[in-house]
Amino acid sequence: MNGVQLFLLGRTLMKIGEDALPEPPAGADRHTGSARLVLIVASDIAAHPDSAISEIVARTGLPQSQVSAAVARLKEAGSVVTAPDPADRRRVLVRQAGEVSDRVARVRATGVESALMAALGTDSPRHLPEIQAALDLLARHFLDAEPQEGADGQEAPAPHDPSAHA
Numbered sequence: 001m002n003g004v005q006l007f008l009l010g011r012t013l014m015k016i017g018e019d020a021l022p023e024p025p026a027g028a029d030r031h032t033g034s035a036r037l038v039l040i041v042a043s044d045i046a047a048h049p050d051s052a053i054s055e056i057v058a059r060t061g062l063p064q065s066q067v068s069a070a071v072a073r074l075k076e077a078g079s080v081v082t083a084p085d086p087a088d089r090r091r092v093l094v095r096q097a098g099e100v101s102d103r104v105a106r107v108r109a110t111g112v113e114s115a116l117m118a119a120l121g122t123d124s125p126r127h128l129p130e131i132q133a134a135l136d137l138l139a140r141h142f143l144d145a146e147p148q149e150g151a152d153g154q155e156a157p158a159p160h161d162p163s164a165h166a
Contacts, residue, residue: 012119013135020115022106024073037062041070045080049095052085056094077103 001009018035044056051059056067071094074080078101085091100108116131117123 016112016115016119019118020110020112022110024077024103037066038070038073041067042074042079045071045074045094046096050093051095052091052093054091077101079104 014036021035040060040062041056044060045051048055048059053064053067053071056062056071057064060067062070071080071082075082078097078099080094081097082092082094085093112135113125113128113132116128117125120127120131
């Protein structure tokens with residue numbers, strides 16, 4: 001595999017992931033912006049709690065309107081909370097919600113089997129176990145949410161889980 005193939009595989013996996021996500025409440029047409037943009041914003045918020053919209057815009061490179069729409073969608077889903085910035089009450093700070101909302105629980109519980117089969121162009125689950133095992137292996141190495149012991153014997157921090165906010 002070369003860099004181009006890896007990039008194209010990543011895009012394909014993102015599309016499959018988007019297809020696997022359950023519809024937002026009241027349908028996808030109710031909100032502007034794709035699930036991909038919402039996940040990018042959610043990931044940034046997870047990595048940088050108590051950020052202003054302008055800071056999220058600067059880090060993600062997304063337009064302010066898309067970041068604001070994603071934050072509104074995440075707030076409606078119960079994934080994030082907002083509060084006035086104590087230093088500048090005109091600004092709003094965004095952080096992850098303290099509890100898992102019903103929407104987040106539903107997103108986490110949704111399987112990817114049908115989206116994988118649709119991407120494969122088949123109704124037969126024959127190759128599904130092999131593909132899921134490969135995806136599980138990649139996730140374990142790149143997205144493992146369990147703290148791992150680093151080379152120095154110390155516990156390494158776990159990566160952020162943006163799926164907690166879709």
